[in-house]
Amino acid sequence: NKENSSSRGALIVLEGLDRCGKTSQSSRLYKYLDEQGYSVESWRFPDRNTGVGQMISSYLANQSHLDDHAIHLLFSANRWEKRMLMEDKLRSGTTLIVDRYSYSGVAFSSAKGLDIEWCKAPEIGLLAPDLVVYLDISPEKAAERGGYGGERYEQLEFQKKVAKSYLTLHDSSWKVIDATLPVEDIEEKLREIVLDSITICQKGKLLSQLR
Ligand code: FDM
Numbered sequence: 001n002k003e004n005s006s007s008r009g010a011l012i013v014l015e016g017l018d019r020c021g022k023t024s025q026s027s028r029l030y031k032y033l034d035e036q037g038y039s040v041e042s043w044r045f046p047d048r049n050t051g052v053g054q055m056i057s058s059y060l061a062n063q064s065h066l067d068d069h070a071i072h073l074l075f076s077a078n079r080w081e082k083r084m085l086m087e088d089k090l091r092s093g094t095t096l097i098v099d100r101y102s103y104s105g106v107a108f109s110s111a112k113g114l115d116i117e118w119c120k121a122p123e124i125g126l127l128a129p130d131l132v133v134y135l136d137i138s139p140e141k142a143a144e145r146g147g148y149g150g151e152r153y154e155q156l157e158f159q160k161k162v163a164k165s166y167l168t169l170h171d172s173s174w175k176v177i178d179a180t181l182p183v184e185d186i187e188e189k190l191r192e193i194v195l196d197s198i199t200i201c202q203k204g205k206l207l208s209q210l211r
Contacts, residue, residue, distance in 0.1 A: 016135035
């Protein structure tokens with residue numbers, strides 16, 4: 001926590017389909033950790049505030065058209081342009097809660113039919129999360145929640161493909177939480193695994209990179 005400047009923060013990533021509840025869980029988690037006195041920031045990708053982010057945003061809003069490979073590389077570039085800041089924050093002891101990361105990049109682009117290894121390549125060398133939490137919901141249930149905002153990828157048929165791609169990405173750093181549980185239950189489970197991860201990082205777990 002704040003007083004212990006020698007230990008680093010944790011890189012926590014939340015992933016899942018659109019409407020899985022990621023965004024509201026990440027803000028609840030942020031609020032909780034902040035209130036507990038942790039140094040913490042809430043991030044999201046795409047970060048639409050940068051120049052690259054604005055190109056992504058206009059693509060998602062169907063205001064521009066880009067080759068599938070080109071937009072994939074822009075999403076990746078959007079993470080690369082934040083990499084240095086991310087490392088500085090973590091090393092100075094700030095925990096980052098990140099709403100979507102490289103896994104979204106690979107899951108969404110490979111769902112369009114791009115080669116998965118090609119999709120992973122530009123992510124190599126970005127910081128590896130200490131914890132990835134997948135909020136698990138079926139595409140059908142997510143669609144029932146309504147509120148798909150009309151952006152490019154917010155369609156049931158496409159989300160089904162994304163769900164399949166995500167499944168191929170799960171590894172030992174992933175924790176899966178049933179996203180159909182009551183919000184408070186999800187919040188509690190999330191707090192528990194995140195606090196564990198923060199503790200492990202405080203005890204000296206090294207930062208690593210995606211390979
Ligand atoms: N998305 C997000 C990608 O296709 N690739 C990426 O690398 C990232 C980070 O962008 F449909 C997709 C996922 C989603 C869309 O995300 C916008 P938000 O979370 O709705 O802003």
